[in-house]
Amino acid sequence: MAETDFKISMRDVHKQFGPKVVLDGFNLDIAKGESVVVIGGSGVGKSVMLKCLLGLLTPESGAITIDGENIIGISTGQRDRINHQIGMLFQMAALFDSQSVWENVAFGLMARGTSKSDARDIAVAKLALVGLGSEVIDLFPDSLSGGMKKRVGLARAIATDPEILFFDEPTTGLDPIMGDIINDLIVHCVEETGATTLTITHDMQSARKIADKIAMIYNGKIVWMGPTGDIDQSGNDIVTQFIHGRIVGPFQATAQL
């Protein structure tokens, strides 16, 4: 398939910081409506890949397209138009401290011209979708637990009904039960919105639950990608070591660096 046939496509993307090469000929294609999870160890380039997609970092070379449209080196106005169809759940939720819960959720709506009262109504509905009632809407982020912050972050990500959702380590820092609740909410929200999703995580339980396909990143490249059900029979030493959390294996060399 050509890159224009995919919702999201990254081809031969290179990104380095000084002498450190982070993405080294990175390729990833995601079809419309697909849920792809990228797994990999710390510092292998998962977050950098996501920031390149969001336009927060610019790769040295390669092509990144969304709906077949190149997104590298585009103007701020074009970037805003692309961002209109993207929702993002950050690792630590990244809620704005100075704004209440509903203002956080409604922020993207109001930035796009929705009136304050309409934006508040939509925010309340989205908060209900992630299991938060009216008692929290006027609270500020510093009075929320980690799990509640993630829920609010998720509500903010889906508030504008985006076509694409990015999740950065959605279960990091949560207990296993809350992590599973967030996983269920992500699956539920994706089903509701029909969005194309890309998630990066270390959490295999989370990956198995929310992914149609799993991709493994190592040394700046995707070394394996396949349906979630195939990961246990991937035949790839790096994938096998990672999903079983073994100390011995190809990852060890990286860890000792």
Add this chain to the structure above:
Amino acid sequence: MNFLQPIGNVTFAFLATIGRLIVFTGTALLHSVRSPFYPRIIVKQMIEIGYFSLPVVGLTAIFAGMVLALQSFTGFSRFSAESAIPNVVVLSITRELGPVLAGLMVSGRIAASIAAELGTMRVTEQVDALTTLSTNPFKYLVAPRFIAGITMMPILVFIADIIGVLGGYLVSVYQLGFNAANYLQNTYDFVEFIDVFSGLVKAAVFGFIITLMGCYHGYHSKGGAQGVGQATTNAVVSASILILCFNYILTGIFFAVDG
């Protein structure tokens, strides 16, 4: 030749910082004059920078005026020139002490606060979140602070001028025995438009420097709590030094214009 390497590295790092600062300043100024604007945030920053800085600037000004009157009396009484005290007080306050002391005090308060706030937003990914929510961080975070700093500092300094002159008046009249009406008349007769105007121009420039340093260091902070702390320190130190440098430059310009 190895000893040249660190010199070269430091030079390149310095030039890179200057380049980044120029690009940051240009981008911020451009976004400060182009829509969309965020009036609610601009007003909030004006209150923060202007209204909440009033107590510290007012206290600094009144004590500066009082000390100035006392010290001037000590010197001028040695050659029977005590009558020049109102003139010295008003000239020193409006041209120098008002803008410089207010600038340094506001620098400690506001540059630190802006750097800490933006730095925390940077390291907790709130700045990135703004971008993903179709909001330009320069327009939303930097431009309102620029506008508030440049507009509120002259107002603050104008008030500081009045309070500083009042400090000199109180000491001169109630401690040194000056005639109140004569003191005020002397002050009014001596002060010229350029004295006050030059101080207010300095104040606007200092407001620009304070918000620029706070925003620049906060926006580029990294490395968690330590990085935010470093950014805060750098913002206050660089703003204070730049205020003193630009005070000399602006004084030189006004000296040439006056002369």
